[in-house]
Amino acid sequence: MLTPRKIEIFKAIVTEFIESAEPVGSNTLIEKFNLPYSSATIRNEMSDLEKLGLIEKTHTSSGRVPSTKGYHFYVEHLMETEDNRAVENAITQVFSDRRLDIDEAIRQSSDIISHMTNLTTVVLGPSAGDQVLRSVQLIPLNELSAMAVFVTEGGHAENRIFNFEEKISVEDIEQCTTILNERLKGTQLKDIVEKMESLRPILSVKLHQYEVLFEAFVGAFIRFAQSEVYLSGERNMLYQPEFANIDKLRQLTEMLEDSQMWQELSKRHDNLRLQKSANSELMWIDDMAVVSSTLRLEDDSEHQLMVVGPNRMEYGRVVSLINYVATMVEKVYGKGGQDERNEEE
Incomplete structure (x- = not known):
């Protein structure tokens, strides 16, 4: 008792x-x-x-x-939530800058949290897998590299730099771009890799160096369809005695950069998970704790903000800060917030 x-x-x-x-x-x-x-x-x-x-x-x-x-x-x-007025003021300043898009505002907020708590923050962007491809553009930079620009129907754009081990002709790049636009436009990103396999015979006939371009595009589409991961304060783990072992630290770093692992983790429901408030929940993995929040935006897309550290983190402070960021995201970029921003602009 x-x-x-x-x-x-x-x-x-x-x-x-x-x-x-x-x-x-x-x-x-x-x-x-x-x-x-x-x-x-x-x-x-x-x-x-x-x-x-x-x-x-x-x-x-x-x-x-x-x-x-x-x-x-x-x-x-x-646990008692702590007064973080100074940090909250800094975060408020970030969200008051109307020039920033939502991704940059969340990233700057995560930088502030990691700096003030000496912990690591992880931001997962919305998964692009369900988005539909509108166009592909491949821009030659030189004979050994090119930049691909992918644009979705929702207006989301991503750039990828390809570095080739052998010279690729401009003609092959142009021909490849034409074929991909003709055959892949209107395809969901999560289905593109499978659909590209069916294009392999066509590319092999049309292009001299199709294999190099094929592998480059497949790798780029896989990364594009996954959530982007933004890390802040990774070096903070170096100063935590729990992660003094170099092998353990290396394992942790690899885990932090694995967006798929964080996506799966965010869906777990077990006895080591605790819903603390409408904006935050906690989970424990071995001797590591994760405080996370799902940030829901006006267009119904979601970001995940996570604070990662040893089990002995200052929970009251971290939960308070992550709740504050979630509140600011909802206020400025959530439903209703869009109208406020438009009026101010």
Whole structure:
């Protein structure tokens, strides 16, 4: 049973571990939090908290650290949102700049959050897979490179630079562009790679170096159809003791850059996931925590904003900030916000 005394001691353990990243012992709790209990009493209460699964003992110390279950309980029942007025003012300034499009506003906001929290932020752009291709343009830059411009019916455009290992003629590039526009216009991006396979025989007849161009376009379309990933504050993980191991850090970096993994993660529903508010939810993966928010825009498209860090992150501060960004996105770029911007412009 969780008594008020157990909750007081547990909350002190979480607070101290978030700050120090060191296992917490009874003497530390007495000295730093002025708890009016003896060391023996605190140790007994810590033993009960351990049996409840809220804290756990480390292998290197007699102190305790919060468990994933403990963080879940802390966020759900004990966490207090913090006053982040200075940071919120900086984010407000970003959204007041009407020259910025939604992507740049969210990215600048994520930069501010990562800088002020010393954590890593991840922004997932809306998946382009359901969008329909309007046109393709391939612009030669030199004999070994070209820039492709893809435009969808929704007006979304993306550029991709191709670097070829062998020289490609301008004639082949022009012919390839013509064929792709004739055969792929009106196709959903998620279906383009499959449809391109059926064009392979046509390209092989029409182009001298069709294989090089074919592989380049397939790779570009795959990346275009996936969500774009924007990372901010990756280096912040270097200073977290939980990720001091270089192999673990490398694994984390690869994971951060995997948009498909984040998309799948955002759809997971398990007991390590907590809906904190209408704008934010939390999930725990091993010794890593993720606070995320789905940012819904006026055109019904969605961005995902995530703050990633160790389990001992300052949850109150992070949840408060991510909620604030979600509120600003809804106000400025959500339904109703479009009319306000047009009036101001």
